[in-house]
Amino acid sequence: MTTTAEGGPALPQERRLVTEIPGxxxxxxxxxxxxxxxxxxxxxxxxxxxxxxxxxxxxxxxxxxxxxxxxxxxxxxxxxAPHVVERVRRQVGDFTHTCFMITPYESYVAVCEKLNALTPGDHEKRTFLVNSGAEAVENAVKVARHATGRPAVVVFDHGYHGRTLLTMTLTAKNMPYKQGFGPFAPEVYRVPLAYPYRWPSGPENCAEEAAAQAIDMINKQIGAGNVAAVVIEPIAGEGGFIVPARGFLPKIQEFCRANGIVFIADEVQTGFARTGNLFACEDEGIVPDIITTAKGIAGGLPLAAVTGRADLLDAVHVGGLGGTYGGNPLACEAALGVLTAIEEExxxxxxxxxxxxxxxxxxxxxxxxxxxxxxxxxxxxxxxxxxxxxxxxxxxxxxxxxxxxxxxxxxxxxxxxxxxxxxxxxxxxxxxxxxxxxxxxxxxxxxxxx
Structure with a gap:
């Protein structure tokens, strides 16, 4: 018989209806x-x-x-998950919070070290921790703008990135996420996503045509030299689990690299083994400049991360990044438990x-x-x-x-x-x-x- 972290019998793995739903x-x-x-x-x-x-x-x-x-x-x-429960239980008995920006603790650093090692690419990286996916995406854009000195951000049809003012602006769908909440943040531009099922000329043309249209719009309507970052989900989540036509993501990344644009992969929903890779962008060998993670990172405790090229993250002045609760020690211990479970199981x-x-x-x-x-x-x-x-x-x-x-x-x-x-x-x-x-x-x- 399997057991819980407390050593008692595990929850029976069965569907059982004893009342109507809801009861x-x-x-x-x-x-x-x-x-x-x-x-x-x-x-x-x-x-x-x-x-x-x-x-x-x-x-x-x-x-x-x-x-x-x-x-x-x-x-x-x-x-x-036992690995999560055990680590959180030990930590809560020691201390629940100090604020990493005031008096730091090892588990925050350990999570950052793990993400630097596990996210795509063997370049030197830095990571910092925040509370939610929206906060991670917003901070990634802050870093990109600061490092490049450029204002514009490019996002895609069907994308979802959060509910804060900036990430709500980045999100494509109006209802329920944006309706009545404007005005929105400036310098955000939207271009086509390679949506194979609904591409007008068919899925076989989708990657090439969608990338060409997106790049043409950026060049003509914004100017590549004004773009700080392109933000994209490797698989669109709230937009309907749209898997972009194969070849589209590499073409967009190639354009970004050629024009000094920061390529940000929003892996909030796709990360931490969800898609059969540790991170979804690995499927086509994409190495983002910055990757944002949340959701599956800490087994349900509030935690998110921004991981990226050291030169980009190191460009921000002291005090320019942070937050009172970011990288809470309970959530950090949970994240270390999640990473252990992913590996061991x-x-x-x-x-x-x-x-x-x-x-x-x-x-x-x-x-x-x-x-x-x-x-x-x-x-x-x-x-x-x-x-x-x-x-x-x-x-x-x-x-x-x-x-x-x-x-x-x-x-x-x-x-x-x-x-x-x-x-x-x-x-x-x-x-x-x-x-x-x-x-x-x-x-x-x-x-x-x-």
């Missing part, structure tokens, strides 16, 4: 939430969690649900195995049902795009209904996409295969019903 206790808690929390804080599935781990989430009514969400790619190593290989199981079954759905227009993703980051049968017209109502029915069956799935018509799947990398297969069977049943 009475969760509905009571939802009423309290609605009275205390603004409605702008939405909830995908209002079941209130009491325990979670492996591939399941247990709610306040005793229901055990299969988790295909991982807290939006946060709990890659599980919700209560071979979770990079495990993510690739999850993709080998999921993608063929999702493609079988596509072959059987016209409503499934596209199947895409890598490793444990996969998705289906739903369309009106016989067309490529986005079908967001179908995505919402399939998600609702999956939730009722005890399977947590998430929607995404610029058009709201994508179902995305992010199972924990430690999910048992029998739960993975059972979750896919539920999905197949629901799609067939729709």
């Amino acid at each position: 009475p206790r969760s509905r009571e808690l939802l009423a309290r939430k609605q009275a205390a929390v603004p409605p702008g804080i939405g909830t995908t599935l209002p079941v209130f969690v009491t325990r979670a781990g492996g591939g399941v989430v247990v709610d306040a009514d005793g229901n055990s649900l299969i988790d295909f969400g991982s807290g939006i790619a946060v709990t890659n190593v599980g919700n209560a 071979a979770l990079v290989e495990r993510a690739a195995r999850i993709g080998e199981i999921m993608l063929p079954r999702l493609r079988s759905l596509q072959e059987r049902f016209e409503i499934v227009g596209d199947v895409r993703g890598r490793g444990a980051m996969t998705a289906i795009e739903l369309v009106t049968p016989g067309t490529k017209d986005p079908h967001p109502t179908a995505a919402a209904e399939i998600a609702r029915r999956c939730h009722a069956e005890g399977l947590i799935v998430l929607t995404a996409g610029t058009y709201g018509n994508v179902l995305r799947f992010l199972p924990p990398l430690v999910i048992p295969e029998h739960l993975l297969e059972e979750g896919l069977t539920i999905l197949e049943k629901v799609v067939a019903e729709i």
Whole structure:
């Protein structure tokens, strides 16, 4: 029998429904939430969690649900991974905080050393720690602007980078992320992404044409010499798990290098073994100038990082970077536990195995049902795009209904996409295969019903 970090029996890895979803206790808690929390804080599935781990989430009514969400790619190593729990427990007994900028501690430095070694490229690097993915992206742009002396930032259609003023500006989708929150930050420009399924002349032309269009727009509308940074997700996350056509990313990076533009890879959702590589940009040999990470970095504790070329990060004056909570010691210990779990449990290989199981079954759905227009993703980051049968017209109502029915069956799935018509799947990398297969069977049943 497996055990938890406390030495007790592990959470049973089974789907178990004892009430409707959500059950009475969760509905009571939802009423309290609605009275205390603004409605702008939405909830995908209002079941209130009491325990979670492996591939399941247990709610306040005793229901055990299969988790295909991982807290939006946060709990890659599980919700209560022993390596994480043990390190955090030891640390909380010593001290919870000092502020690294006042009196530092070793675990912050150890996390930075690990990221300098593990992120792509063998050049000299520096890392600093912050609290969230948005904060990491914003700081990466700050560094690029300071180091280059240039103002402009280029981002891509379908991109998502956060909810702060700058990262909200960088994000492509208006609703719900930007509606009513302007005016936005200046000197941000958007260019096409190589979206194979929706490229007008077909996927075979997508990489070449999209890169040419993007570069032409930068040269004509902005001027390459005015661009501090290009910011891109190696796989677009909230935009719908769009895997750019192969060859597109290398062309954009080549243009950046030729013009002194900082290439920033936003790996907030794709990092830490999620895609079958430790970092998604490794798939095409991309070595970013700066890489931003968060989500899966610390098993659910708030932590994010900016890692990049030493000459870029060293250019910023003392005091120009930082934050009160950045690199909190509990989160740093959690991150060291995550990195240990990824290595010792071979979770990079495990993510690739999850993709080998999921993608063929999702493609079988596509072959059987016209409503499934596209199947895409890598490793444990996969998705289906739903369309009106016989067309490529986005079908967001179908995505919402399939998600609702999956939730009722005890399977947590998430929607995404610029058009709201994508179902995305992010199972924990430690999910048992029998739960993975059972979750896919539920999905197949629901799609067939729709």
